[in-house]
Amino acid sequence: MANTAYNRVLKLMGNRFEFTVIAENESIGEKAIDAAVTEVKRIEDLLSTFKDSSQTSLINKYAGIEAVKVDQEVIELIGRAAKISDITQGAFDISYGSIDKSLWNFDVNMTSLPDFETALQSVSLINYQNVIIDPEKSTVMLKHKGMRIGFGGIGKGYAADKAKQVLQGIGIEHGIVNAAGDLVTWGNQSAGKPWTIGIADPDQSDRPFSALNISNMAIATSGNYEKYATINGRRYSHTIDPKAGLPVSGIKSVSIICPSAELADALATPVIVMGVQVGLDMINQLRQVACIIIDDHDCLYTSNNINVKQ
Numbered sequence: 001m002a003n004t005a006y007n008r009v010l011k012l013m014g015n016r017f018e019f020t021v022i023a024e025n026e027s028i029g030e031k032a033i034d035a036a037v038t039e040v041k042r043i044e045d046l047l048s049t050f051k052d053s054s055q056t057s058l059i060n061k062y063a064g065i066e067a068v069k070v071d072q073e074v075i076e077l078i079g080r081a082a083k084i085s086d087i088t089q090g091a092f093d094i095s096y097g098s099i100d101k102s103l104w105n106f107d108v109n110m111t112s113l114p115d116f117e118t119a120l121q122s123v124s125l126i127n128y129q130n131v132i133i134d135p136e137k138s139t140v141m142l143k144h145k146g147m148r149i150g151f152g153g154i155g156k157g158y159a160a161d162k163a164k165q166v167l168q169g170i171g172i173e174h175g176i177v178n179a180a181g182d183l184v185t186w187g188n189q190s191a192g193k194p195w196t197i198g199i200a201d202p203d204q205s206d207r208p209f210s211a212l213n214i215s216n217m218a219i220a221t222s223g224n225y226e227k228y229a230t231i232n233g234r235r236y237s238h239t240i241d242p243k244a245g246l247p248v249s250g251i252k253s254v255s256i257i258c259p260s261a262e263l264a265d266a267l268a269t270p271v272i273v274m275g276v277q278v279g280l281d282m283i284n285q286l287r288q289v290a291c292i293i294i295d296d297h298d299c300l301y302t303s304n305n306i307n308v309k310q
Contacts (some may be wrong), residue, residue, distance in 0.1 A: 003007065004022070004024075005022055006021050007019065012179075014050070014255075017037075017159075017179050019167075019177055020176040021167060022172070022190050032170055032172050035168050036177065037160075039162050040159045043158075043162060044058040049097065055071065064142060067132070068139060069138055078140060081266065082133075084270075088282065091270035092153060092270040093242045094128060094226065095127060097150035110231070115248075122246070126146055131143075150241055153269055154262055154265055155297075156182045156265055157182045160177040161218070161260055164261075176195060182219075183219050184218040184261040185216065185217060187216070195213070196212060210260075217258065220261065220264035221254065222254050222272055229238070235277065257290040257292075257306070258290065259288055267289065271293065276301055284305075290302070
């Protein structure tokens with residue numbers, strides 16, 4: 001019996017999510033997608049900083065005051081985030097939520113960078129080592145008043161992985177979850193061919209210049225070709241260096257390919273902060289992680305374990 005692809009696009013976690021499953025019939029396909037959507041909504045309720053009732057919002061509310069009891073799942077996610085902060089030397093940091101947004105409105109009106117002191121002040125509360133977790137008591141405490149955590153750099157990938165687990169758990173052997181460009185795939189397309197993805201040409205984002213087989217892998221892309229400011233002839237991305245408080249420049253886009261969407265999501269932005277050489281050195285030391293970087297001059301760089309044909 002021929003299996004068919006069923007697809008649904010909707011807004012979840014403030015982003016465009018797309019679910020594709022290969023199923024025997026429409027009823028099975030739609031029910032499976034319903035289950036995946038329910039799982040993503042559950043994660044959104046847990047992690048969203050836009051919902052006052054979420055555990056993340058409670059952690060932020062009691063910053064510098066007291067520890068907050070949270071689900072074990074949140075403790076584990078924060079623990080994994082801290083490991084990524086260690087690996088990236090702080091270029092990834094969930095406590096970035098305290099940054100002063102008023103300094104950064106990435107639009108045509110932004111004509112100058114804030115001065116060094118103002119920028120440093122704006123990131124003074126960012127330090128993942130001040131996010132204290134107690135796994136036994138299942139509590140999280142932010143050490144200083146005004147600190148804020150957010151899962152913007154890891155949450156979509158985490159949700160994609162969890163949705164995939166739910167779908168596999170109910171017997172969906174082939175599918176894709178696409179969380180606003182953070183993709184996780186398993187199995188094959190309906191014709192038995194592997195899932196592939198086009199790597200965008202940075203100058204014409206609607207035109208891929210290379211295709212990669214990503215079956216049973218995840219891929220996340222972080223780029224600044226959509227949001228940036230040009231100041232004195234240099235492009236500054238909307239990605240802020242959590243140590244300096246200033247926007248980074250030099251890289252247009254980073255794609256990370258590895259088995260977990262959560263890890264791919266979390267590593268993509270830090271590579272932009274770290275720069276081409278330091279970023280590639282880090283990726284080359286990680287097992288089962290590959291990376292494609294396009295710099296501001298449209299030069300393409302890849303990690304040692306990947307071969308992209310141009």
